[in-house]
Every structure is written in C-alpha cells, then in structure tokens.
Amino acid sequence: MASVAADAEWLFDADAGAIFDSNLTGAASGPDVRSDWAAAVGASAGQFFALSGNDGLTLAVNVRGAAYDRYQGLNLAAIGASARYRHKFGLGRDAPAASVVVNSLYADYRSSVRSGARFDVRAELEKRFTETVDVVAGVAYDRRYGPHGEAVVPGISGEVFSLAGRSAYVKVDYTIDDAWLISVNGAVRRGDVESTSQRGSAVFLASDAIAKDPAFNDPNLFAYRLPGTTWTLGATSSFAFDDRASLNIQYAHAFTDSPQNLKYRSNVVGLVYVHRY
Amino acid sequence: MMFLSRQFAALILALTSVATIAQTPAFDITATVTDQQGKPLADAVVVAVPLDGNLRLPVKPRDDTVDQVDKQFVPKVMAIAVGTSVFFPNNDNVRHQVYSFSPAKRFELPLYAGVPAQPILFDKPGIVVLGCNIHDWMVGYIYVSESPYFAKTGANGKAKLADLPPRAYAVRVWHPQSETPEEATRRSVEASSARVVDVEWALKLKPEVRVRRAPSSDRGARY
Numbered sequence: 001m002a003s004v005a006a007d008a009e010w011l012f013d014a015d016a017g018a019i020f021d022s023n024l025t026g027a028a029s030g031p032d033v034r035s036d037w038a039a040a041v042g043a044s045a046g047q048f049f050a051l052s053g054n055d056g057l058t059l060a061v062n063v064r065g066a067a068y069d070r071y072q073g074l075n076l077a078a079i080g081a082s083a084r085y086r087h088k089f090g091l092g093r094d095a096p097a098a099s100v101v102v103n104s105l106y107a108d109y110r111s112s113v114r115s116g117a118r119f120d121v122r123a124e125l126e127k128r129f130t131e132t133v134d135v136v137a138g139v140a141y142d143r144r145y146g147p148h149g150e151a152v153v154p155g156i157s158g159e160v161f162s163l164a165g166r167s168a169y170v171k172v173d174y175t176i177d178d179a180w181l182i183s184v185n186g187a188v189r190r191g192d193v194e195s196t197s198q199r200g201s202a203v204f205l206a207s208d209a210i211a212k213d214p215a216f217n218d219p220n221l222f223a224y225r226l227p228g229t230t231w232t233l234g235a236t237s238s239f240a241f242d243d244r245a246s247l248n249i250q251y252a253h254a255f256t257d258s259p260q261n262l263k264y265r266s267n268v269v270g271l272v273y274v275h276r277y
Numbered sequence: 278m279m280f281l282s283r284q285f286a287a288l289i290l291a292l293t294s295v296a297t298i299a300q301t302p303a304f305d306i307t308a309t310v311t312d313q314q315g316k317p318l319a320d321a322v323v324v325a326v327p328l329d330g331n332l333r334l335p336v337k338p339r340d341d342t343v344d345q346v347d348k349q350f351v352p353k354v355m356a357i358a359v360g361t362s363v364f365f366p367n368n369d370n371v372r373h374q375v376y377s378f379s380p381a382k383r384f385e386l387p388l389y390a391g392v393p394a395q396p397i398l399f400d401k402p403g404i405v406v407l408g409c410n411i412h413d414w415m416v417g418y419i420y421v422s423e424s425p426y427f428a429k430t431g432a433n434g435k436a437k438l439a440d441l442p443p444r445a446y447a448v449r450v451w452h453p454q455s456e457t458p459e460e461a462t463r464r465s466v467e468a469s470s471a472r473v474v475d476v477e478w479a480l481k482l483k484p485e486v487r488v489r490r491a492p493s494s495d496r497g498a499r500y
Contacts (some may be wrong), residue, residue: 008371013492048371049376050372053374054410056411088410091376091385091410092376092378092408093408093413093488095410115325173489175487175489177484177485184446236493238490238493238494240491240493242488242491244491244492245491245492246491246494248494272492274494275492276491277395
C-alpha cells in the first residue's frame with residue numbers, strides 16, 4: 001500500500017480568550033495603577049519540516065488582536081512570523097532536545113506611541129524526566145522598536161517603547177492524565193522596562209526616555225523607559241478536550257525592581273481556548 | 278501367549294484413549310474483560326497456553342500490518358504469534374520514524390514514507406512498545422504471543438479463542454494500562470463437556486499518560 005508523502009506538515013492554530021492585567025501601567029505608585037480586561041484572538045499558519053529523524057524546522061506566520069474594555073488605546077492588531085529549529089539528541093520520547101526560536105512581530109496599537117516591531121531570539125533545552133514530567137529551560141534576547149514616541153523633555157529621547165532585554169526561564173509541565181496538564185514557569189528578565197505614571201523625581205531620574213502616554217485617557221500620565229529586573233512566576237492549567245483543542249487557565253505574577261527604589265507588581269489572569277486544525 | 282495378551286491389551290488401551298479424545302470436541306474460551314468500574318475494556322489480549330507445553334505454532338504465520346494514520350498507530354494494540362512478520366505502512370502525508378526499545382524486539386525504521394521494503398520479524402515473545410521519533414505522542418503495542426491461541430477484546434470487552442484442542446490451559450490477560458502483572462491474572466481452564474468456557478477479569482487500570490498532542494497556550498498572558 002503506497003502513500004504519497006510530503007516533507008512538510010501543515011499546522012493551523014487559532015486561539016481566543018480573555019485576559020485581565022492588574023497593572024497595565026506598570027506603575028510603582030498606587031494612584032497610577034490601571035487595570036483592565038481584554039478580549040484577545042490569534043491565529044497562526046505554519047509548516048513543520050522533518051529534516052531528519054532528529055531534526056525539525058517549524059515556520060509560521062501569525063496574527064493577533066486584543067481589545068480592551070476601558071483603555072482602548074491599548075487595542076492592537078499584530079502580524080508576525082516565527083521559526084523554530086529543534087534537534088533531538090537520540091531516539092525516543094525521553095531523549096533531550098535543543099531548540100533555537102526566532103519570533104518577530106509588528107504590532108499596531110490604537111495609541112501609536114506603542115506601535116512598532118519587535119523580535120526575540122531564544123535558545124532552549126528540553127527533557128522529559130518521567131512519564132509525566134517535562135522540563136524546558138532557556139535564555140532569550142528581546143528587542144522592541146518604538147519609534148513613534150515624541151520627546152517631551154529636551155535632550156531626552158521620546159522612544160520609550162524601544163526596549164531591549166535578556167531573560168532566563170524554566171517551565172515544568174506535569175501531565176496528570178490524557179486531559180489535564182499543569183505547567184509552572186519562572187523567568188527573570190534584565191533590561192529596559194516601561195512604566196507609566198504621573199511625573200515624579202524618582203522615575204524621572206531613573207529613566208532615559210520619556211513620552212506622553214495617551215492610552216489611559218489621562219493627560220497627567222507619562223511613559224518612562226528605565227532599566228529594571230523583572231521576576232515572573234506563572235502557572236497554567238490546561239484541559240484537553242481531545243487531540244486538537246484545549247482550554248487554558250493562566251496566571252502570572254510579575255515583580256519589577258528598578259533604580260530609585262521603584263518597584264511594581266502585576267497579576268495577569270487569562271482564560272484561553274486553543275484549537276489546532 | 279502371555280506376551281501376546283499384553284500387547285493386545287496395550288493395543289486395546291491405546292485405541293480406547295484415542296476414541297475418548299476423539300469424543301471430546303474442540304472448545305471455545307469466551308473471555309470478558311472489564312475495568313475496575315465494570316466497564317467493558319477493549320484492547321485486552323487474552324492468551325491460552327497449553328499446560329502440557331504442546332504449542333504447535335504455525336510454521337510460517339501470516340504477515341500482519343500496523344498502519345500509521347492521522348499520526349497514530351492503527352491498531353493501537355495488536356496481538357501476533359511469535360514468528361510473525363509485521364509491515365509498517367505509512368498512510369499519512371508526512372514522514373514517520375518508527376522505533377522500539379523493547380527487549381522483545383528493538384528496531385528502528387528511519388524516517389520514511391510509504392511502505393518499507395522489508396517487514397520486521399518478531400521472533401521473541403513479549404510486549405513491544407512502538408513510538409515515532411517525530412511525533413512523540415504516537416504509541417502502539419504489539420503483543421507477541423508464545424501460544425497460537427490468543428485474541429484481543431473488542432469494544433464490548435469480549436474476546437473468543439475458538440476451536441481450542443481439548444486439553445488444559447493457563448489463560449492470562451494483558452492490557453497496556455493494567456496495574457496487575459500479566460502472570461497474576463493466570464487462570465486454569467480445562468476442556469470439558471461444555472462447548473464454551475467463560476472466563477472473566479476485572480482489571481485495575483492506571484491512567485493513560487501520553488505526550489500531549491493537543492495544543493496549549495504556551496505564551497504568557499501579556500501582549
């Protein structure tokens with residue numbers, strides 16, 4: 001029985017969900033904190049190429065959109081592309097693997113100061129340690145371009161959303177059974193962060209770019225770029241309806257520490273349905 | 278004269294035994310396998326091994342096939358007699374790399390499409406677990422039986438071992454998720470005047486854990 005086989009395998013994914021972010025402004029001070037809900041959708045189309053029995057390449061294009069309830073300036077439409085090369089060191093489900101991933105995206109925000117391209121490069125190692133436990137660890141470099149910020153202070157750039165950073169992360173997946181998967185992840189990122197707040201000496205002294213931020217309907221709020229370290233801890237509970245669809249509940253807590261004793265926290269909760277065609 | 282009488286008596290005894298065996302017909306074993314909740318259990322392999330060790334395996338068992346369809350092994354569980362050759366046709370439009378690390382048969386079919394030219398000969402009894410190195414969620418099982426008398430349960434949890442020669446058997450059951458070792462399920466069954474002998478098992482199962490095929494939201498919640 002002969003079969004016609006291609007080298008490529010098509011992948012079509014779509015997702016839809018709701019996200020709540022408790023500190024969209026990334027503000028250190030209580031009065032400047034803004035929270036909101038968003039409806040978010042995404043889709044991607046890609047191809048997986050089995051280069052050998054141990055090597056695979058996945059190429060994909062994707063689109064994303066988000067619409068916020070109170071702060072429509074954060075509404076966005078984005079289009080991007082990604083590439084993942086994966087090498088498996090041996091045969092079998094338990095063989096370790098290494099991946100290199102490149103993601104690129106152009107996001108267009110209703111508040112144009114945020115619009116621009118971004119990309120990140122990741123290197124990951126993954127290993128299945130038992131029948132139920134899978135671990136991924138990696139490092140990443142991210143770069144975001146925000147050319148639309150207008151300077152408000154002479155001599156200080158307005159490109160608040162031109163950001164760069166480096167991260168290290170680890171994710172542990174625990175498979176309870178055929179339907180339930182629990183993931184726990186942690187990351188630390190060092191680099192540029194953005195914080196929107198009212199004018200203040202501490203944030204002014206810590207920042208190297210400042211621009212108006214109209215996204216929050218408050219003329220007293222300004223966006224600041226400053227160096228910072230962000231620790232993130234998250235968990236996801238994923239229920240698979242079958243081999244093609246899942247419902248995911250996500251939670252992430254992030255803590256950012258910046259100079260001038262500026263610290264801020266956020267909690268992000270999401271409910272996302274994912275479907276693979 | 279006495280010698281002739283002894284020989285004659287032995288001949289009469291032999292003829293009587295043959296006649297007795299000829300009068301005991303072949304019989305069937307009907308196996309019913311359920312899980313611990315009493316639900317019918319499919320894909321359980323029931324094996325009957327003659328206690329006298331007389332296996333009478335076929336000289337050349339018929340070749341068999343484990344297909345790959347929609348990135349799954351079809352059937353997921355297959356039972357064959359030792360000495361069977363199995364083909365692994367790939368009916369997907371993507372390539373697979375089939376392998377097994379099982380002691381009963383270690384093999385690897387490097388990335389391929391279509392049907393490999395040569396089948397794989399399974400020449401040792403035991404359980405062979407199949408995988409695909411490209412699609413980690415793919416799992417299949419081949420039960421290689423030392424006895425020619427075996428069957429696999431269907432969706433109704435039943436299997437029939439038909440036309441067994443009339444002798445005593447040790448009957449066992451195996452299932453990929455069974456917590457009970459196969460040897461511990463052993464029962465003795467003897468040919469009797471009944472044409473059909475019923476055997477039942479209720480197996481305690483462990484949850485099936487596979488590599489996740491369904492997508493999940495790996496990205497963070499922030500845009």
